[in-house]
Amino acid sequence: MRIARFSIDGNVAFGAVEGEGTVESGGLVIDIIKGIPYTDFELSGTKVPLSKVRLLPPVLPNKVVAIGRNYAEHAEELGNEVPEVPVAFFKPTTSVIGPGDAIEFPSFSSELHHEAELAVVIGRMCREVPRERVKDVIFGYTCANDVTARDVQRNEAQWARAKGFDTSCPLGPWVETDLDPSDLAVQATVNGEQRQLGRTSDMIRSIEDLVVHITEAMTLLPGDVILTGTPAGVGPLTVGDEVAVTIEGIGTLTNKVIKRG
Ligand code: MG
Numbered sequence: 001m002r003i004a005r006f007s008i009d010g011n012v013a014f015g016a017v018e019g020e021g022t023v024e025s026g027g028l029v030i031d032i033i034k035g036i037p038y039t040d041f042e043l044s045g046t047k048v049p050l051s052k053v054r055l056l057p058p059v060l061p062n063k064v065v066a067i068g069r070n071y072a073e074h075a076e077e078l079g080n081e082v083p084e085v086p087v088a089f090f091k092p093t094t095s096v097i098g099p100g101d102a103i104e105f106p107s108f109s110s111e112l113h114h115e116a117e118l119a120v121v122i123g124r125m126c127r128e129v130p131r132e133r134v135k136d137v138i139f140g141y142t143c144a145n146d147v148t149a150r151d152v153q154r155n156e157a158q159w160a161r162a163k164g165f166d167t168s169c170p171l172g173p174w175v176e177t178d179l180d181p182s183d184l185a186v187q188a189t190v191n192g193e194q195r196q197l198g199r200t201s202d203m204i205r206s207i208e209d210l211v212v213h214i215t216e217a218m219t220l221l222p223g224d225v226i227l228t229g230t231p232a233g234v235g236p237l238t239v240g241d242e243v244a245v246t247i248e249g250i251g252t253l254t255n256k257v258i259k260r261g
Helices: 072-076 131-137 150-155 160-164 207-217
Strands: 002-008 011-018 031-032 042-049 054-056 064-068 087-091 103-104 112-114 117-123 138-143 171-174 186-189 193-198 226-227 235-237 244-248 250-261
Touching: 002 031, 011 042, 054 171, 087 160, 117 186, 117 207, 117 244, 131 138, 131 207, 138 226, 138 244, 138 250, 150 160, 171 250, 207 226
Parallel strands: 064 226, 103 250
Antiparallel strands: 002 011, 002 054, 002 171, 011 031, 031 042, 064 087, 112 235, 117 138, 117 226, 138 171, 186 193, 186 244, 244 250
């Protein structure tokens, strides 16, 4: 099931996306969900065309935990070794934007990069999750763009500003709850031109590894998000660009880059 969060006439709700098509092509409808989707929920049967709503980030995370250098070819392209222990960092909740929202080019950077990533959405409160229980704590999967001020990342020991500035975490367009994430194509295009193309099967640490590693340290809450790292091909974004992250079996997350006003 594809679960979207959206606003219509000033009201915010979750809904199940039905039909064939894409956000751009149309043909999709949303069946409004009664309540919050992480527990047993009911569809209301009230349907609205997707074209009539504004899609919002599909989750409201308490935190976004991101993993760096999880694809060997990407670590190599930036001149980095594959780390012995996964590199984990936070992106703040204020960095999260939804499909169609603008990525604001930060004033303190002159080198902005896209990073297409599979995002894992957590469905229940959990800590110290054993490997065999990982699938029980996952709600679903969405597309993410770990937008990075690469020059700032090089110059500052911690990545809080480089990867945590406002609008640096586009998520969406919805959460797919029925998906085997083990071998999916992850793609980024800029203005329609392919920049990144990798497969989740090339991740150095699997989703199981990452959930075990993160929850060893901290409690994850429903709606929390794990970014699983980006494949090779990261590259520059400039003002006016349209960047799209497409993940097989999920959909396409599209955002435009603007100058911060
Ligand atoms: Mg990344």
